[in-house]
Amino acid sequence: MSNPVRVRFAPSPTGPLHIGGVRTALYNYLFARKMGGKMLLRIEDTDQNRFVPGAEDYIIEALKWVGIQIDEGQSVGGPDAPYRQSERKEIYQKEAFRLVDEGKAYYAFDTPEELDAMRQRLEEANAPAAQYNAITRLQMKNSLTLPAADVKARIDAGDPYVIRLKTPRKEEVRLNDLIRGWVNVHSSAIDDKVLLKSDGLPTYHLANVVDDHLMGITHVIRGEEWLPSAPLHVLLYRYLGWESTMPQFAHLPLLLKPEGNGKLSKRDADLGGFPVFPLEWTDPFTGTVARGFREDGYLPQALVNFLAFLGWNPGTEQELFTMDELIEAFSIENIHKGGARFDVEKAKWFNHQYIRQQTDASLAPVVQQAAEGAGFPCTLEKATKITALLKERVNFAHEIFPEARTIFYSPDSYDEAVRAAKWNADAQGAATAFRDALNTYEGEFMADAIKHLLAETLQQAGIKQGKVMQAMRLALTGTGAGPDLMLTMEIIGREETLIRLNRALERLN
RNA sequence: GGCCGAUUCGUCUAGCGGUUAGGACAUCGCCCUUUCACGGCGGUAACACGGGUUCGAUUCCCGUAUCGGUCACCA
Secondary structure (H helix, E strand, C coil), rough: CCCCCCCCCCCCEEECCCHHHHHHHHHHHHHHCCCCCEEEEEEECCCCCCCCCCHHHHHHHHHHHCCCCEEEEEEEEECCCCHHHHHCHCCCCCHHHHHCCCCCEEEEECHHHHHHHHHHHHHHCCCCCCCCCCCCCHCCCCCCCCHHHHHHHHHHHCCCEEEEECCCCCCCCCEEECCEEEEEEEHHHHHEEEECCCCCCCCHHHHHHHHHHCCCCCCEEEEEEHHHHHHHHHHHHHCCCCCCHEEEEEEECCCCCCCCEECHHHHHHHHHHHCCECCEEEEECCCCCCCCCCCCCCCCCHHHHHHHHHHHHHHHCCCCCCCCHHHHHCHHHHHCCCCECCCCCCCHHHHHHHHHCHHHHHHHHHHHHHHCCCCCCHHHHHHHHHHHHHHHHCCCCHHHHHHHHHHHHCCCCCCCHHHHHHHHHHHHHHHHHHHHHHHHCCCCCHHHHHHHHHHCCCCCCCHHHHHHHHHHHHHHHHHCCCHHHHHHHHHCCCHHHHHHEEEHHHHCC
């Protein structure tokens, strides 16, 4: 019998949540739900220097927007509260001191300058790696080299100190990553990492291991950038006596730049004209605004679907998945190992798929607002009709209004190329005949009826419909392209259609 | 540079010893249509390289190359 699955998403509130972080959260969430387990949100704010106001709220709002539900966390509570690491200081300290007592860690008093000097010395001596380790620690100021009385005196005097892990000199550390298989690292490659900083707060390494253990985390699903330090974490579990209940690890492939080298960054967003953050973010220090997927018009379902497929694949040919379907289909075995380039074109395609699935009513307010923002009064009813007319053509809801612009005003100019090619005697005849027919028409002004009226009128006038339709469109909208003309007329209304026809006849001749 | 990881169409990927190497985005062509889109149909396009193992390697092993990550009192 294995324990119920518990996973955590553990971001650092140092700014807006990066889209890669959203994917990590998503995979954690999918796995938790799939396994019938719990998902916790833990805020890793152990670096006071990097605190950014608003970042924590941003993270919570972003997860909520994409549809990731947190079972336990600072905002929703839970049995392992607090879920903010800055509020768990004593817990880490207790474990750190325990490690020192058990001879698995030690106090170190070296100043930053002394550390720099040490690294420089080692580099000049061509040492394989300039690290604080089993050999170099003997030359530094710590509780391993200083007399016990000295150490006590320094601590009592309030001298700043850190606690470092006493990494073994020769030991093979293995871990079985769920995605990558066995990874072996020699302990000589791991240095004596700082566990507890001089400000009394833990580093990521200690905090993450202690919390994951205390919170009963069964699976650590995180980005590949953590793989190099994973063996260190294994060592920590061992030294803390928790190796038998150590969580399983799964290191996710990274999200890479759309082109060129390196991992996806904010700079790519500026360059490529797409967002890398879920929500818009205003930097509280500089006032700089970074665009967000939400504000750019992406539907959360589309973003989720897109993100899920960046590094994972269900193994079938189904592409469109609701969150529930993703949960059902998700498995860690199907996560790809290699990094994935971020291709925003694919994201747009997913959005297109979801936009066309939306009801007209749900999209209409966007259209209404855009129209009124541009100075055209628009009822919700009209906006709904326009949405129905155009939503299948666009990738984003905000693209509907620009496509529908010609509905809102009589053309003040006409596309010259179309005029030259299509505005001939037949066209004039057709426009005139249709105008006359419309003048006496008393039926309902609906697309189907209009279509009949036009066909009938043209037949009587002996004009082939196909030859003049583009000219009719030109007369009514000023352009040669656009959505269904009959539907367009229906929305414009009989009055306005007549006005436009008359104007065109005056101005195009 | 040391360590760790990765490598299938331009991109996301399927493949888990024998396949005409499949799908999607993008791209190109055709069809549909009153036009532009949407949509439908079809095309171009990939196993990084070199050694093994094997009757047989995209698939397993070892090198090489390339790419990525990481080497802080940051996470």
